Amino acid sequence: MPAVFFTAFIGTQVIFTDIPAPSAGTPASSIAIAQRRYRAPVAMAVASMDNAAMRRKGKSAVAREYDAVIATPVGRLGIRLEGEALADIGFLGSDASLRAPRTAALRRVCRQLQAYFANPRFYFRMPLTMAGTAFQQRVWRALRRIPTGRTLSYGALARRLDTSARAVGNACRANPIPIVVPCHRVVAANGAGGFMGKRSGNALRLKHRLLEHERTG
Secondary structure (H helix, E strand, C coil), X not given: CCCCCCEEEECCEEEECCCCCCCCCCCCCCHXXXXXXXXXXXXXXXXXCCHHHHHCCCCCCCCCCCXXXXXXXXXXXEEEEECCEEEEEEEEECCCCCECCCCHHHHHHHXXXXXXXXXXXXXXXXXXXXXXXXXXXXXXXXXXXXCCCXXXXXXXXXXXXXXXXXXXXXXXXXXXXXXXXXXXXXXXXXXXXXXXXXXXXXXXXXXXXXXXXXXXX
């Protein structure tokens, strides 16, 4: 059965209100069960970096303000909501100051991210708000259809969307909610490709670690 998405468009934003279950047909486990039963470690944390800064064309030393900052096996994640919808996830590295989630909506997002790192087969169910062009939104919806543990090449995804591999890569680079919208599952035909606009360094190491987490979980 094809995946069904319920969306609402506001200007250049698209609000996703549901996420399809994995194609393998495995029923969703509760967050508590996922956290209790799966403890597979992820590779060690990467050095400090901010993917929000990577996405911006201008260079700035000022880090984006996040509503919460949590510790994960791949470093600290910054989380920003708009209303009760997740709007941004930033990779901040292990030196960023922790910030406890102060609202019920933030706590739900944090619990789901922690459940993913405990069990990569966990799938996210949370409202998302993503500002982008109509084309970027098409690509982001397609990313969410790639099952955990699988990858798809830029070219293959481009053929599905009747566009170019370069255009797909640019949309992946603009993705404001990595992990939940899994741009790391799109790879080059002969390697990992880039991640968050980078082809080497910490960003690419992080992509490898997320893929390894999903392959071994």
